[in-house]
Amino acid sequence: MNSTPRALNRILLGLCGLVLMLAGTCGAALAYAPGFAGPWQASTLQAGIQIDRIRQGTTLDGQSDSWLWIVLAAALLLVAVLGTVWIAAQGRGRTGVFAYTPGPANDDAPGSVTLTAGAAEQALRAALLERNDLTNAVVTTWDFRGGPALKVRLFPRKGVSPYAITAVTTELIEALDLVAGQRTPVLISISSGARSRFTRTERVS
């Protein structure tokens, strides 16, 4: 539900893995395969000569070093900025507005109506926590496809049927729909936390 760039994360992780696997394979081949060392040495020598040529080609007259170093520094700075952006992009997407209605277009009654996320979250959570078969309930509001969406995390006691909890929660959400006057997309996630593992089993149902 949050806007974590999952595809990007997977691609980066896979690329890191591939690079490490390649480096490991090369290292192992150098250490254990005698036939690999000769061609490897030749190709690295060639690459060293190539790099030297590039370095000399990019050194301006009167300067002692290539200007490629400055480009390299700028590129690394860019990588650092991109990395920071990537970190900041993880897990975002919570919103503080549950419902918003702009006022009428004509000037009879100017103004708009906003329901904050806290109103819906607290109402739903309070209703859910009255139930004995739940140890905890967490309700949060997220931006989802251009509008608000509710995420309801439920932590049932041991042995409680997920179907029964779903039915009850759906009823509560439909009541909220009536009050708010709109049908918000809802995700219900039923998981077991530490408290549901260690507290007593719900015996009466």
Add this chain to the structure above:
Amino acid sequence: MGSLLLFAVGLALFLLAVLPGRRIRYVVPSGRAAVVVDAEVLASALARRARQAAGVAPEQVMVTVGRKTADIQVRPTSGIPVDAAGVQSAVEDDLRHASVEPLPVVRVRIAPSGVIGQ
């Protein structure tokens, strides 16, 4: 030696990227909301149902829910046989009632030795 370690770390990262996530979840169809259930929650609900069907204490039933299977292990009380087919049908009935997707295959195993004093 170091390069082999490097390869192993790389392989682990690559597999993490390619394989599906580790948390097993099931979907419960609902008209109003999208509902996902952790396998652990499903397992504890099935354990309760299996325990009632077998007539044993909670400690004698162990349920493991995987991606496509639900394994139910029952250790009967010594001298009181447990009806495996009964447990199986009770659990399957519960699963059908909850209509989780994908419907896991239920396997019931009754331990050959019983426990005393439950």
